[in-house]
Structure formats: structure tokens, C-alpha cells
Amino acid sequence: MAEEEISNRELQLIMAADVAGMSNWEFDLKSKVFTFNDLFYSMLKTTAEKEGGYQMSWDRYLQEFCYPEDVTTLQYNLKQVLNASKEIQERTEYRILNRNNEIVDFLMDYRILLNKQGKPYKVYGSSIDITRRKKEQQALYLAHAAIESANDSIFVIDLKSGRFLSANHQACELLGYTENELIAAMHPYDLDLKLNAESWSSFVSRVAENKFLRFETVLVNKNEEQLPVEISANLLKYEDQSCVVGYMHDISERLASEQKLRESERYNRTLYENSPIGLALCRMNGELVDVNQAYADILGRSVAETLKLSYWDITPKKYAEQEEEQLGLLKSLGRYGPYEKEYMHKDGHSVQVQLSGLVIEQNGEPFIWSSVEDITVQKQAAEALQLSEERFQHALNFAEIGAWDWNIVTGELYWTEQISPLFGYTKNKLETSYENFINAIHPDDRVKVQEAIKANIEQGADYNIEHRVVWPDGSVRWLSERGSAVRDDKGKALNMLGVVQDITARKLAQDEIQSKTAELQAFNEAMVDREGRVIELKEEINQLCKDHGLKLIYPPVWSKQ
Numbered sequence: 001m002a003e004e005e006i007s008n009r010e011l012q013l014i015m016a017a018d019v020a021g022m023s024n025w026e027f028d029l030k031s032k033v034f035t036f037n038d039l040f041y042s043m044l045k046t047t048a049e050k051e052g053g054y055q056m057s058w059d060r061y062l063q064e065f066c067y068p069e070d071v072t073t074l075q076y077n078l079k080q081v082l083n084a085s086k087e088i089q090e091r092t093e094y095r096i097l098n099r100n101n102e103i104v105d106f107l108m109d110y111r112i113l114l115n116k117q118g119k120p121y122k123v124y125g126s127s128i129d130i131t132r133r134k135k136e137q138q139a140l141y142l143a144h145a146a147i148e149s150a151n152d153s154i155f156v157i158d159l160k161s162g163r164f165l166s167a168n169h170q171a172c173e174l175l176g177y178t179e180n181e182l183i184a185a186m187h188p189y190d191l192d193l194k195l196n197a198e199s200w201s202s203f204v205s206r207v208a209e210n211k212f213l214r215f216e217t218v219l220v221n222k223n224e225e226q227l228p229v230e231i232s233a234n235l236l237k238y239e240d241q242s243c244v245v246g247y248m249h250d251i252s253e254r255l256a257s258e259q260k261l262r263e264s265e266r267y268n269r270t271l272y273e274n275s276p277i278g279l280a281l282c283r284m285n286g287e288l289v290d291v292n293q294a295y296a297d298i299l300g301r302s303v304a305e306t307l308k309l310s311y312w313d314i315t316p317k318k319y320a321e322q323e324e325e326q327l328g329l330l331k332s333l334g335r336y337g338p339y340e341k342e343y344m345h346k347d348g349h350s351v352q353v354q355l356s357g358l359v360i361e362q363n364g365e366p367f368i369w370s371s372v373e374d375i376t377v378q379k380q381a382a383e384a385l386q387l388s389e390e391r392f393q394h395a396l397n398f399a400e401i402g403a404w405d406w407n408i409v410t411g412e413l414y415w416t417e418q419i420s421p422l423f424g425y426t427k428n429k430l431e432t433s434y435e436n437f438i439n440a441i442h443p444d445d446r447v448k449v450q451e452a453i454k455a456n457i458e459q460g461a462d463y464n465i466e467h468r469v470v471w472p473d474g475s476v477r478w479l480s481e482r483g484s485a486v487r488d489d490k491g492k493a494l495n496m497l498g499v500v501q502d503i504t505a506r507k508l509a510q511d512e513i514q515s516k517t518a519e520l521q522a523f524n525e526a527m528v529d530r531e532g533r534v535i536e537l538k539e540e541i542n543q544l545c546k547d548h549g550l551k552l553i554y555p556p557v558w559s560k561q
Helices: 002-020 038-043 058-064 068-082 131-149 169-175 179-185 197-210 252-274 293-299 317-333 376-399 434-440 446-459 504-525 531-547
Strands: 023-028 033-036 055-057 089-097 103-114 120-129 153-158 164-167 212-220 226-238 241-250 278-283 288-291 335-344 350-362 365-374 401-407 413-415 463-470 476-487 493-502
Touching: 023 038, 033 058, 038 120, 055 058, 058 068, 068 089, 068 120, 103 131, 153 169, 164 169, 164 179, 169 179, 169 241, 197 212, 197 226, 226 252, 278 293, 293 335, 293 350, 293 365, 317 335, 317 350, 350 376, 434 446, 446 463, 446 476, 446 493, 476 504, 504 531
Parallel strands: none
Antiparallel strands: 023 033, 023 120, 033 055, 089 103, 103 120, 153 164, 153 241, 212 226, 226 241, 278 288, 278 365, 335 350, 350 365, 401 413, 401 493, 463 476, 476 493
């Protein structure tokens, strides 16, 4: 009777499985042989015919179909079955490798049957493929982990009810609510200052239509603080549910930066408009796009008048070749100048200017950014300085005077081109150095000159001295020097400036005067009545004095007609 009851239960299980369309199987514990139905074999991607029938041994199943890492799990389950003392229902998960070598997750439900001795003798079970569900669970887990670890604040809202379904840690921290508080009682328009119950339906329609929305709004957190945010809303459909996944980013710092940028732009615009240097922006064809007042002033026009002109309207044609060279630099180097040219003033005269600039890009279009300076005054000053320098050089040449500038601190010495000939060299052939100057002085005069220089630097004594120099050919010449030290606020000598002149002719004249004076005295002492010779000598002496700018020694003597 017991065996008949067991057989009836087996038959009932088999029939129930077939009716349900389940992949069922039975396992005989004595022979350790499975009996699979067709649905089970279909999950293995094979058939009973290909496998040699509906029966398969335990060892073969483990070896050919069970995923290697899960063999231990099934062996443990078998051990538990063999030790069962009552009929029980069990469930376990494991993986198989089907005949396509694909990993498949199985959920196995089985029931242990006992014989009349109360020993387990057979197991009936069914298996279903849960691979998709496992992947979905894993994807859900990874998505949740990604959401929680994301830097952005992320939330999920049910589109139909408008209720929060979830929110990550960053979103909760930003809003000041816990996830449970958001899910239990909060609606998006409870937080959004720009959203209300009436406008929610419009928002839902736009999300449903566009599938994606990005917008900026202002939220209010739990502490009633206003938070400017940018939200990216994505429509997500799963089965019959539509959700909005929102990515929320605090843009307070960005808005503050934009405000600072706007203030900076206003500041820069103020600098631009009030800059004393002319600034201009023009297209590559020369069309003026923007200029400041200083640029317009150079042309004698208003800003509005100037913007009606092109670069070529204000450039004389004689500069066409030069302009092409500068445009070539712009194309190759991205910049040009500085260089000088002329602009045409409104009243017709030319204005000397210096320009430099570079290529900049705005909205994908290249422009030329130029700075322009009116150098008319500088050019006039330079020309006046050059004329003054030329006059100074002519004066030095005419008077045979050289000028020098000695940097006491560095030892550097500058002298004009007239000095080299004074030391027996052609112009600019003698190296300008303090050592060369000292070495050219007559050995008997060097100490005297050096002491005079020292006295001027240290004591402020006049530097007014006559000394001899020895030329390279051995000849001796006489020079007269005058100079003075330039001092800082504390009286320290920094530079010594001076002039030098050849007085050899004057020295020779003085020697001749002394000789003739001695001769005159000799005549006087001998009381030789040579009045004519006396007058003659006096006139010669006076003439020598005149020739060399010296004071007359004797009053003029007029000859009788």
C-alpha cells in the first residue's frame, strides 16, 4: 500500500510538471541517474536524442554540464539529500554550461521522497532559467552602486505620480532630506521655486515628448536656503512604468564665476574705452568692427565715424607693399609688428603711428586685434634730438673738442668720436676704456691726473688740468681737460662727465712767447738801441696772443704813415 501511494505521488508530480510546461527531472539516489524531460534538455540547448536518451548519470551531468565552480554546491546538496530524515522541499541556485558553451543560471526546486523504511530514495525537481533575472539584478546592483558613488546628485521620480522613487546620498545631502523623507512625502514642486502642481503636467508632457530635458532652476532645501541647480532629466521606461532619472548639479559657483566674468568684462570694457592707446578690432578684409576713443582721436573722428571706414581707407597707398608683408606675418606667425607707418587724418594731414597686433578668433571667425599709438610727438622729439646731436657734433668738430662720460661704479667709459684723434688714433679706433686713457698720459703727468680725478670724486675739487699724452708714433701732445662728478641724493659720485681739447699749438705758442720775451729782455739789458726790433718783437708777441685767444701782453703799437 505504501509503495502504491509513493507511485501515485510520483505520477502526480510528473503530470503537474508537464501540465505547467516546466523543465522537470527526477533523480534516483540508488543508481545516481537523472531522468530529464524535453524542456530540460532544451535549456541545455540539446535533445534527448543527441544525448542518448532521457537518462543521464550524475557524474556525466556534473562533468559535461555543471559550471566547474558550482560542482561543489551540487555535491553538498546531494550529501544533504542522502542524510534527509523526512520529506522536504528545497531550493538552490547554480550555473550550467549548455551545449553552446553559454553560462546559464538555474534556479532548482526539488522535493525529497522517502521509502517505507524512511530512507530517501528519489528526488523530483524542476529547474528554470534565471539568467536574465540574474543579469537584471546585477545591472540593478551596479546601477545603484554607480548612482551612490557618482559625484552628481541623482534622483528617480515616477512620472505618473510625481513621487520620488529614490535619491542618492549626494542628492539627499544637497537637499537636506533623507531618502525616506523624499520618498514618503515630497513632490518635485515642493522643492522647485519655478514649478507648481499646475505646471507639473506640462513638464511631464515635455519629458515624454523630448525624452531628455536640460534646464536650470532654483530649489529650496530643508533649511529654506535657495540653491541654483542645473538638472538633466532623462525619460526611462521599464515594463509599464515611466520614470524620470534626474542628474542635479549645484551651479552656485558657476553663476558666481559668471557674475565675476560679467563684472570683469565691464571693467575691461571701461579700460578699453578709456585706454590712452588706440585699440581696434577689424576683420581680415580690413573692415573695422570695434575701436576705442583713443583710436578715433588719432584719426580726428568720432567712434561712429571711424566704424564706417575700413583699414585701407585710412592707410596711404605708399604703404601697400609694407602692409602685404605684415599680413604675411599674420598668416604665418599669428601676429605682426611693431612697425611704423602713417594714418590719414580727417583734415588730410598724415599722422605718424606705431602698430602691433595679433589674430584672435570669435565664434569661429578670425579677427585682427591691433594696438596703435600716435608717435608724432615722439618722432618730432627724436628728430629734434638728432638735430641737436648733429649740431653738438659739428661744434665739437669745429672746436676740436671731445666729450667723455665715465661710469665710476662699473668702470665703463664713453667718449665721442673726436677723442681718438686727440690720442693719435683715427676716429673710433681707440678702445674706450679708463685704462687706455691712463696709459696714453705722459708718464710724468699720470700721478698728477689721477690725483686730480680722485680729488674731484672724493672732495668735489675742480677737475681742470693740462697734461701731456704720448701718441703711438712717440710724439708728445698737450691736452686740456675739464670735468665734474655727477652724484646721487647721498652725495655719492656715480659718473664723471668732461671735455678734452688739444692745446699743443697754444703750448708751443707760449713757449715761443717766452723765448721771444727772453730775447727782448736780453736786448733791453744790453741797452741796444734797437727800437724797431723792440716794436717788431712786441707786435709778434701780441699777434701770437691773438692767434691763440690769449690776453695781449703789450699795448698795440701803431706805425707812422
